Every structure is written in structure tokens, then in C-alpha cells.
Amino acid sequence: MWRKIFVLVQKDLLSEWTSKEILSSTVFFSVLVLMVFNFGFETVADRMAAGPGILWTTFLFAGILGMNRLFLTEREDGGIEGLMLCPIDRTTLYLAKWLSLLVILSLTEIATLAVFILFFNIALQGGLVALILVIVLGTAGLAALGTTFAAMAVRTRTREMMLPMLLIPIAVPLLMAAVKCTGAVLGGATLASVSSWIQLLIAFDVIFLAVGYMTFPTILEE
Amino acid sequence: MASSSPPDANLQPQPPGTARVDRAVSIVPAPALIALAAVAMVASLYSALLYAPTDSFQGNIQRIFYIHMPAALTMYIAVTLLFFASVLYLQKRDDRWDEVGAAAAEVGILFGTVVMITGPMWARPVWGTWWTWDAKLTSTFILWLILIAYLMLRAYGGAPEQVARFCAVLGIIGFLDLPIIHFSVMWWRTMHPQPVVLTEGGLGANLPGSMLATVALGMLAALLLFAVLFRYRLRVERMSRRLMAMRRSLDFSQEENL
Numbered sequence: 001m002w003r004k005i006f007v008l009v010q011k012d013l014l015s016e017w018t019s020k021e022i023l024s025s026t027v028f029f030s031v032l033v034l035m036v037f038n039f040g041f042e043t044v045a046d047r048m049a050a051g052p053g054i055l056w057t058t059f060l061f062a063g064i065l066g067m068n069r070l071f072l073t074e075r076e077d078g079g080i081e082g083l084m085l086c087p088i089d090r091t092t093l094y095l096a097k098w099l100s101l102l103v104i105l106s107l108t109e110i111a112t113l114a115v116f117i118l119f120f121n122i123a124l125q126g127g128l129v130a131l132i133l134v135i136v137l138g139t140a141g142l143a144a145l146g147t148t149f150a151a152m153a154v155r156t157r158t159r160e161m162m163l164p165m166l167l168i169p170i171a172v173p174l175l176m177a178a179v180k181c182t183g184a185v186l187g188g189a190t191l192a193s194v195s196s197w198i199q200l201l202i203a204f205d206v207i208f209l210a211v212g213y214m215t216f217p218t219i220l221e222e
Numbered sequence: 223m224a225s226s227s228p229p230d231a232n233l234q235p236q237p238p239g240t241a242r243v244d245r246a247v248s249i250v251p252a253p254a255l256i257a258l259a260a261v262a263m264v265a266s267l268y269s270a271l272l273y274a275p276t277d278s279f280q281g282n283i284q285r286i287f288y289i290h291m292p293a294a295l296t297m298y299i300a301v302t303l304l305f306f307a308s309v310l311y312l313q314k315r316d317d318r319w320d321e322v323g324a325a326a327a328e329v330g331i332l333f334g335t336v337v338m339i340t341g342p343m344w345a346r347p348v349w350g351t352w353w354t355w356d357a358k359l360t361s362t363f364i365l366w367l368i369l370i371a372y373l374m375l376r377a378y379g380g381a382p383e384q385v386a387r388f389c390a391v392l393g394i395i396g397f398l399d400l401p402i403i404h405f406s407v408m409w410w411r412t413m414h415p416q417p418v419v420l421t422e423g424g425l426g427a428n429l430p431g432s433m434l435a436t437v438a439l440g441m442l443a444a445l446l447l448f449a450v451l452f453r454y455r456l457r458v459e460r461m462s463r464r465l466m467a468m469r470r471s472l473d474f475s476q477e478e479n480l
Contacts, residue, residue: 156378166392197409211395211398215312
């Protein structure tokens with residue numbers, strides 16, 4: 001199974017590497033969102049207080065943009081039929097798509113974080129490892145839901161309109177936890193001080209990865 | 223799978239597999255249920271407005287609680303029903319369970335809207351603000367949004383059989399999200415009144431008996447009203463599906479005549 005996942009992820013990432021279709025738009029969009037937020041807050045103190053929220057809102061918006069493209073090539077060029085004919089479990093396909101999305105979102109977030117640190121003049125007091133852990137935990141959950149909902153949305157009549165409406169209400173607790181943890185890390189506190197939020201992030205990831213894994217064959221039925 | 227079966231199958235009065243679902247929704251005959259609900263609602267209003275004593279601290283505005291809390295609990299019951307209907311649909315692929323899910327979600331939104339309207343009406347004089355991001359408010363609001371997203375998916379989801387599958391998945395995800403939402407909003411911050419009915423001292427230990435009776439009556443009225451609305455919504459759903467199937471079969475026969 002791991003080999004199959006590796007091949008599928010390699011396929012997604014190779015096609016993204018040649019076109020750079022998703023990453024170029026999500027990264028550019030992130031910069032735009034951060035710039036707009038910058039104008040939304042007058043004083044430096046406002047900006048610092050809203051920092052974690054701004055960062056995760058940008059991750060979410062750029063992420064939705066990327067998720068909407070996740071199944072589009074399959075849908076438009078008939079690639080999904082090819083995948084269905086392959087001797088691959090649809091649950092394996094879910095894990096592969098989740099990993100591909102995780103990589104794409106992570107790359108977007110690295111660029112976003114760099115611009116965020118630059119614009120908001122953040123001094124990371126040795127909290128980089130903790131921050132990365134929080135971002136990975138948050139992104140894993142976003143990608144788990146995103147893979148499920150993107151596979152649905154691409155088949156609905158309203159397509160990219162549908163994804164944020166399905167994703168955002170369900171993802172609210174994840175965003176709250178991620179914002180609290182990021183705020184603690186940027187404020188110089190340890191992750192131990194927000195351990196219950198970290199547990200909530202892990203629970204969210206595990207639950208929705210499992211649900212996504214189990215329900216993916218249902219979504220792909222024709 | 224309405225789309226894959228021949229259109230004539232939907233014209234039969236009782237397709238196979240409906241009996242169990244039907245029995246579950248019609249334990250009490252409809253006219254009796256409506257009469258019961260009407261009596262309970264009048265009694266509940268009388269009890270809430272006239273019988274229950276005036277709260278010494280909040281005054282008369284507290285009486286809105288007798289509608290607010292039963293409506294909130296009924297919404298959560300509707301969502302639980304939606305969850306089980308979603309699981310059963312995915313398991314058995316019986317369209318009846320999809321209909322139950324659709325009806326439960328829509329009536330659930332209605333009760334959620336009652337909660338959303340009565341809440342601010344009470345909060346403004348008592349808390350001094352229409353809205354606050356308190357734990358119970360936030361979680362009820364998010365649940366309400368999830369139900370609206372569910373209806374959007376139902377409306378714009380595409381082919382009926384696909385909508386049924388997608389909605390069932392969303393019904394399950396939304397329900398499993400509830401405990402996580404509960405903890406997250408509780409840790410964020412809270413100012414909602416601590417539970418007054420179900421406290422550590424036991425059921426209704428801190429309430430005078432007349433208030434407790436009014437709460438119980440309100441709950442009964444809300445549940446009966448839910449049962450009535452749910453049954454009618456389910457009937458409308460079934461009739462509209464039969465109508466669609468009939469229209470489709472008419473289109474087919476016209477095409478054959480051309």
C-alpha cells in the first residue's frame with residue numbers, strides 16, 4: 001500500500017512541479033491576503049494581537065484555493081477514470097490525495113510564514129520548532145477535511161463555491177486551537193501551557209482522517 | 223438510488239423496504255399527534271407566561287427560557303436523528319433514510335432559528351448585549367451553520383443519488399464535530415448561565431417545582447411540535463420525489479412518441 005501511495009503522490013507532485021499551477025496562485029494569494037490584513041489594522045499593537053488569527057485565516061483562504069484544484073485535473077481531463085481503473089483501493093487514493101494536499105499546503109505555508117514574519121516584524125524567540133509542530137498538526141486536519149470536501153465540491157453544481165461553505169463551519173474548532181497555540185508560541189510561551197489545545201488538534205486530525213478514509217469510497221461512486 | 227431504477231418503480235405506492243422506516247415515524251397516528259402537540263403548546267405557553275413565578279433577579283424576561291432551552295435541545299435531537307439517518311443510509315442505501323435526514327435537518331434549522339432569535343432577546347436586557355462569543359452561543363451558532371451548509375449541499379449537490387451520498391457523509395462529519403466544538407468553545411471563554419436544570423445536586427435541585435414543571439412542559443411541547451413538523455416535512459419530501467419521478471417518466475413517454 002505504501003508503494004502505491006508513494007507513486008500516486010509522486011504523480012500529483014510531478015504534475016504540480018511542471019505546471020506550478022496551484023502553488024503559484026496560493027502563494028501569490030497569501031501575499032495579497034496578508035497585505036490586505038495589514039491595512040485592516042492601524043497600530044502595531046493591533047497587528048500583533050491579531051497576528052495568529054491573521055496567519056491562520058491566510059492559511060485557510062489560500063488552502064481553500066489549493067483544495068479546489070486538487071481534483072480538478074482529474075475531473076477535467078478524465079484522469080479520474082484512469083485512476084478508477086487502476087488496481088488501487090479508493091481508501092489508498094484518499095491517503096495519497098491527503099499527502100499530496102499536505103505537501104502543497106505546507107509549501108504554501110512556508111512561503112506565507114516568511115512573508116508574515118517580514119510584514120509583521122515577528123521575532124521568533126526560539127519557538128520555530130514549536131510553531132512548525134502547531135502548523136503541521138493544524139494543516140494535517142485541514143487537509144483531511146479538505147480532501148473529503150474537495151472531492152465532493154468538484155462534483156456539485158456550484159463547485160468552488162461549495163467548498164468553503166462545507167469546510168469552514170466544520171473546521172472552526174481546529175482554527176481556534178491552531179490560533180491559541182500559535183499565539184502562545186509567538187508570545188514566547190511553551191507548548192506545555194496549551195497542552196489541552198494540542199490534544200484537541202491531535203483528536204481532530206485523527207477523527208477526520210479516519211472518517212475521510214472510511215467515507216472516501218462512498219464519495220467516488222459513480 | 224432513484225436515478226438508476228426505472229421510473230415506474232417510484233410510482234408504486236409502497237416500494238419494498240419502507241415498512242420499517244414508516245413504522246418508526248408513525249408510532250402515534252397523525253391526527254392524535256397534532257392534537258397532543260396543540261394541547262401541549264397551549265399548556266406550555268400558559269404555564270410559561272402565567273403559572274411559573276417571576277424570577278426575582280431577571281424579572282419577566284426570564285420566561286423566554288421556557289421556549290429557548292426546549293428549542294435548543296430539540297435542535298440537538300434533530301441533529302442526532304440526522305446522524306443516525308446518515309449512517310443507516312450509507313449502510314443500507316435505502317432512499318427513505320435520506321428522506322429522514324433531509325426532513326430532520328430542515329426542521330432542526332427551524333428550531334435553531336427559534337434559539338437564535340430568543341437568545342439575543344433575552345441577552346440584551348440581562349447581559350446588556352445582543353450577542354457575545356460565549357461557549358453555548360458559539361457552539362449552537364456553528365451547529366446552525368453546519369445545518370445550513372447541509373441544506374446548501376442538498377440544493378446544489380447535483381444528481382439526487384449523489385446528493386444523498388454526500389449529505390450522509392456531511393451529516394456524519396457534522397455530528398462528530400459537535401464534541402470537538404463543545405470543548406473548543408468552552409476553553410475559549412464562557413459567560414453563559416451555568417446549567418440550572420441539570421445540576422450537580424441532581425435534576426432541578428435549585429429550581430422551584432413550578433418552574434421545573436414549566437420546563438418539562440416546554441420540552442414536551444417542543445418535542446411534539448418537532449414530531450408533527452418532521453412527519454409533514456417527510457411527507458412533502460416523499461411526494462415531491464414521486465412527482466419528480468412521474469415527470470421523468472412523462473418526459474420519457476413523450477420522447478417515445480416523437
